[in-house]
Amino acid sequence: MSRIQMERSGEMEVFARVVQEGGFSAAARTLDLTPSAVSKLIARLEDRLGARLLLRTTRALTLTEEGEAYHHAALRILRDIDDADQQIGGGTVRGRLRVSASIPFGRMYVAPAIPAFLERHPGLRVDFSLTDDVIDLLAQRTDIAIRMGTLPDSNLIARKLGESRRIVCAAPAYLERCGVPRTPRDLESHECLSFTFRRDRPSWPFRVDGRDVQQPVSGRLLVNNGDTLRQMAIEGVGIARTGQFHVVEHIAAGRLVPLLEDYNPGDLEPIHAVYTAGGPVPHRVRAFIDHLTETFAQGPLAAAARPL
Structure with missing residues (x-):
């Protein structure tokens, strides 16, 4: 040759x-x-x-x-x-595994799971990247992406890893300064934090008298990622609606206070691992997804789907 x-x-x-x-x-x-x-x-x-x-x-x-x-x-x-x-070595997990995850979820849940995975598979190298962008797995040569929320139709294969409630919360300092909303309509007079990628006027879902309603909200601050949203809520800038997985430790520590739980519609945000279709699933991909599934079932993520 x-x-x-x-x-x-x-x-x-x-x-x-x-x-x-x-x-x-x-x-x-x-x-x-x-x-x-x-x-x-x-x-x-x-x-x-x-x-x-x-x-x-x-x-x-x-x-x-x-x-x-x-x-x-x-x-x-x-x-x-x-x-x-x-395929060499009778299914031994080896080589390079490229994983992408959103910044908050990857930092809080995926990153802590990686050391035990590397210890279990010494012949493997992991390239781990955090981004809130929805990447093209093929173009970025990524084996697995962890994605939050409902998945659009695509040629990707998805495996569910867990789910998280969504929750409305604010810092004690904000509530002391601006008052505590008692009903969803009270949010009309509050600073509500939103994302820059929401095109329409933002609204939050609630369940009032057995009916699901959308409550319009507004505020002076828009952010482009969940980490910043949470930090601004902790700093007392306004009220946030975010994944419970994202704030559960801050609620336990008293840095954030859950609001309007009697009106929480109980909507769940699914969490999936996605990978490209075609041919047998590489051993490294299957092993990592199995590891995440096992880790998340036993760890703090399991509490994110349960009411506080």
Whole structure:
């Protein structure tokens, strides 16, 4: 086999990482290479293929039409190589597992579960990233994503890990300053914290006299992630409605106070692990999901689905 043929998977790995990271320097840092080495590898790849794959400017890097096609093929081939590695050793969990989770849930629940998983599987390496963006698993070469809420229709396979009630809460300092809402309609005169990605006027669901109603809310602060929402509530900026898993420890510590529980509609936010379909599930993926399921069933997440 020629030297170039043997190096093709390495070139694909570098190319895919450049696209994923959005530049040569960023990719070089994750690959433990110099930017000049990454640039030379991409130039060699383009020369071998006889096609320009990337358009580079001082501000941006974009894929050409040929680059798009090669990137899609490279991701598929690299995934097949990873999956083939997992078949060696009679099902031994080994290689690299890429996991993505939202910032609050990943920090509070997924990250604490990883050390025991690594101890159980010494031949495995985990790449763990936190983001509140909904990523493309194939494009980001991610094995598993942990997602909150109802899942849209897609070609992904989902496995439920648990669920959490949603709860309205505020800091004692805010309630002392602004008063305690006794009914959902009282929220009309309160500062209610919302998310920037809600397009319509926000409203919160409640159950009043056996009927489900939507109570419009408003406030002067909008945030783009759950961690900031919780922190602003703790700081006394306003009232928040968030996943119970997110605030249960702060309620127990007295930093936040649950509100309007008599009107809580009992809606549950499902928590899923999702992964791409097609072919046998890699051992590393199945093992990690099994580990999370076991861990969450025994840990504090189980309490997040129960009324306070």
